[in-house]
Amino acid sequence: MAEKQRFVIKDLKKKFNNNVVLDGIDLTINEGDVLGVIGPSGTGKSTLLRCINQLEVPESGSIEIGESQIDLSNAKKSNLKNVTQLRQRTGMVFQRFNLFQKKTALENVMEGLITVQKKSKEEAREIALKELDRVGMTQWANHYPKHLSGGQQQRVAIARVLAMKPDLILMDEPTSALDPELVGEVLETIKQLAEEGHTMILVSHEMAFIRKVATRCIFLDHGKIVEDGTPKEVFTAPKQERTRDFLRKMSLLEEPEYVI
Amino acid sequence: MTGKIFDFKLVFTQIPDLLKYLPITMELAIASTVFGMLLGLLIAIIKIKKVKVLDKLATFYVSLVRGTPVLVQLYIAYFGVPMLLKYINQQTGSDLKVAAIPGFVYAVLALGFNQSAFDAEVFRAALLSVDKGQHEAAAAIGMTGWQSLRRIIIPEALSVALPSLGNSFINAIKGTSLAFTCAVVEMTAEGKILSGRNYRYFEVYVSLAIIYWAITILFEKILKFVEKKISIPEQVEQISPEELESLRSPKSKAKAYAANHKRLGGELAWQKNRGLS
Numbered sequence: 001m002a003e004k005q006r007f008v009i010k011d012l013k014k015k016f017n018n019n020v021v022l023d024g025i026d027l028t029i030n031e032g033d034v035l036g037v038i039g040p041s042g043t044g045k046s047t048l049l050r051c052i053n054q055l056e057v058p059e060s061g062s063i064e065i066g067e068s069q070i071d072l073s074n075a076k077k078s079n080l081k082n083v084t085q086l087r088q089r090t091g092m093v094f095q096r097f098n099l100f101q102k103k104t105a106l107e108n109v110m111e112g113l114i115t116v117q118k119k120s121k122e123e124a125r126e127i128a129l130k131e132l133d134r135v136g137m138t139q140w141a142n143h144y145p146k147h148l149s150g151g152q153q154q155r156v157a158i159a160r161v162l163a164m165k166p167d168l169i170l171m172d173e174p175t176s177a178l179d180p181e182l183v184g185e186v187l188e189t190i191k192q193l194a195e196e197g198h199t200m201i202l203v204s205h206e207m208a209f210i211r212k213v214a215t216r217c218i219f220l221d222h223g224k225i226v227e228d229g230t231p232k233e234v235f236t237a238p239k240q241e242r243t244r245d246f247l248r249k250m251s252l253l254e255e256p257e258y259v260i
Numbered sequence: 261m262t263g264k265i266f267d268f269k270l271v272f273t274q275i276p277d278l279l280k281y282l283p284i285t286m287e288l289a290i291a292s293t294v295f296g297m298l299l300g301l302l303i304a305i306i307k308i309k310k311v312k313v314l315d316k317l318a319t320f321y322v323s324l325v326r327g328t329p330v331l332v333q334l335y336i337a338y339f340g341v342p343m344l345l346k347y348i349n350q351q352t353g354s355d356l357k358v359a360a361i362p363g364f365v366y367a368v369l370a371l372g373f374n375q376s377a378f379d380a381e382v383f384r385a386a387l388l389s390v391d392k393g394q395h396e397a398a399a400a401i402g403m404t405g406w407q408s409l410r411r412i413i414i415p416e417a418l419s420v421a422l423p424s425l426g427n428s429f430i431n432a433i434k435g436t437s438l439a440f441t442c443a444v445v446e447m448t449a450e451g452k453i454l455s456g457r458n459y460r461y462f463e464v465y466v467s468l469a470i471i472y473w474a475i476t477i478l479f480e481k482i483l484k485f486v487e488k489k490i491s492i493p494e495q496v497e498q499i500s501p502e503e504l505e506s507l508r509s510p511k512s513k514a515k516a517y518a519a520n521h522k523r524l525g526g527e528l529a530w531q532k533n534r535g536l537s
């Protein structure tokens with residue numbers, strides 16, 4: 001096995017107009033980490049993920065993946081290769097699934113393999129079926145997104161990400177657009193990924209779930225990392241008053257044994 | 261001028277004579293539609309991307325074209341282009357032959373410009389109707405802007421735009437009846453010529469009406485068919501284990517595919533295109 005990779009994010013700053021959303025984020029993620037990100041609404045959790053894969057361009061910041069270093073603030077303008085490279089090494093699971101509407105589940109998973117990785121259709125199909133199998137969706141391979149429940153769509157979206165073999169998976173509230181009865185199947189899939197050793201950043205309001213699967217947890221507030229530790233540390237013995245406040249509001253602090 | 265007031269039979273017997281000019285009518289309609297759509301798509305992209313200067317120009321152009329009658333536009337093309345050529349010849353000493361340009365070209369240009377203004381709005385609305393999440397999902401897996409436009413966005417936008425584009429084409433067919441202004445003899449012009457000979461003006465126009473109507477109905481049907489063809493099927497059945505097996509192992513593909521091909525969605529149809537069924 002190759003040496004373990006690290007993802008080092010440095011001095012990430014992003015503002016929208018005059019609204020400072022990320023205020024200097026420094027973050028190192030080790031291969032195999034499942035990093036839970038929690039924090040109040042509007043605090044920049046989504047923006048953090050979106051800056052990492054360049055859906056937003058920050059004012060400053062860089063990311064180091066293994067040997068390559070990418071300037072996040074102007075990768076787009078100076079070098080398209082860097083953006084593409086970065087996006088190939090990261091995968092994103094969206095809150096609203098964002099499956100390609102005019103493609104079947106199978107085609108959704110095959111799309112990037114063919115257009116981005118230039119694989120043959122046969123090879124792409126084989127990989128796609130394997131990934132659909134992993135998320136338990138092979139039976140629905142020929143279904144279009146509109147035929148699928150939210151939970152099923154999200155599982156296909158996860159298969160679409162897995163098929164690209166990303167080094168880092170970014171998940172932005174993957175269950176919060178789901179009906180309550182569908183949350184479980186998606187969490188189950190994510191848990192499975194965590195157990196398989198995928199490196200992930202998981203933004204979620206499912207605190208109990210984060211506690212269970214994350215190897216590390218950060219609390220983000222006003223664009224800064226306020227708390228950083230193991231889920232157990234962050235949830236049961238937060239060092240910062242702001243974290244305690246937040247957890248109290250979520251009524252989680254008083255129930256340290258709370259598990260799903 | 262003796263005989264019946266209304267020659268009912270003639271309405272039908274002269275249809276074949278008129279139909280001889282149908283190819284010209286259709287060439288005009290198709291050429292101007294293709295030209296209009298391409299220009300329209302370009303304008304739509306310029307407006308969406310807010311390309312500097314060009315987008316102001318595009319807005320001005322669309323407003324101008326929409327605000328003037330086709331007939332006037334045709335005359336402007338017919339008289340304006342030769343003047344422009346003369347001017348260029350004068351200025352540069354070149355020898356561009358006005359007479360060498362067939363009337364067909366003026367007609368296609370004018371009818372195409374006319375359509376482009378309408379199509380631009382159709383494309384713009386359709387492209388904007390595609391959910392932002394589709395762009396983001398494509399970008400996030402590493403597709404380039406062009407790949408995502410071509411493979412994801414345009415196919416989705418096209419479904420939205422198709423009914424309006426179809427209407428635009430049907431209007432174009434009818435619009436070709438004005439091409440006589442550019443000295444093009446298409447169906448209506450031929451009708452005028454025929455009736456000039458036999459003075460059966462009314463009958464000729466009734467014949468023409470029947471033909472245009474029939475063509476319109478035909479294309480409406482074709483349009484409906486295409487719309488259905490490119491829309492997402494209402495329902496898809498789950499894949500059976502055999503079908504799944506056929507997908508997995510290419511060798512047994514052909515057999516299972518033939519047996520089940522009606523039940524399968526888009527990607528699976530690909531096998532058929534490859535002659536595996």
Ligand SMILES: Nc1ncnc2c1ncn2[C@@H]1O[C@H](COP(=O)(O)OP(=O)(O)OP(=O)(O)O)[C@@H](O)[C@H]1O
Nearest residue numbers: 016017019021039040041042043044045046047048
């Ligand atoms: N495209 C944008 N333009 C302007 N402001 C934006 C944009 N995207 C996000 N913001 C602002 O940035 C701030 C952080 O947004 P972000 O979506 O990152 O928060 P979040 O932590 O993910 O919140 P939530 O838990 O509600 O998803 C918010 O104040 C939001 O209004």
Ligand SMILES: [Mg+2]
Nearest residue numbers: 045046047172
């Ligand atoms: Mg968010």
